[in-house]
Amino acid sequence: MLDTLLSQIGTAIAVVVITFAFLKGEEPERVGAGAYALGLLASLLLQDDSRLSGPQWGVMAVDTILLAVYAGLAWKSRRSWPVWATAFLALIVMCHVLMAIDLRPPVAAFYAVMNLASFAILLAIALGTVRAWQDRRAAGLA
Numbered sequence: 256m257l258d259t260l261l262s263q264i265g266t267a268i269a270v271v272v273i274t275f276a277f278l279k280g281e282e283p284e285r286v287g288a289g290a291y292a293l294g295l296l297a298s299l300l301l302q303d304d305s306r307l308s309g310p311q312w313g314v315m316a317v318d319t320i321l322l323a324v325y326a327g328l329a330w331k332s333r334r335s336w337p338v339w340a341t342a343f344l345a346l347i348v349m350c351h352v353l354m355a356i357d358l359r360p361p362v363a364a365f366y367a368v369m370n371l372a373s374f375a376i377l378l379a380i381a382l383g384t385v386r387a388w389q390d391r392r393a394a395g396l397a
Contacts, residue, residue, distance in 0.1 A: 257299070269291070269377055273292050276288035276381070276383075279388040283337060283383070284387055287337060291377070294317050294320075297313075298318075315355070318344065318351060325337055325341040334386070339379040340376045347368075
């Protein structure tokens with residue numbers, strides 16, 4: 256997965272957002288960032304680069320577990336960013352399902368949707384972290 260420049264840039268962005276969430280975020284942001292980091296590492300380990308046209312069952316399982324984590328976070332947290340992250344992750348899981356039932360759109364379209372949704376999840380985590388950081392600073396706790 257880290258064999259192209261674009262994937263390396265995307266991973267670097269993920270590492271920056273995850274680090275920012277751990278340093279400046281509160282518990283929901285840290286849980287979300289930690290789950291994203293574990294999901295990213297698990298996807299790296301389970302991705303089968305020899306089969307790009309069929310379903311990636313291991314990555315689908317990781318994304319489904321991650322969807323359950325974010326749904327629980329959205330349910331228990333009073334913040335709005337986990338709802339957005341859950342929605343984008345549901346879009347990713349739906350792309351896995353569509354690939355599994357063997358629809359015939361170009362596979363590049365599925366990967367484009369998955370990549371854009373992954374960046375949207377990172378954006379939701381980053382915006383949630385900024386909001387939590389600003390709330391703490393306004394309360395004089397930071």
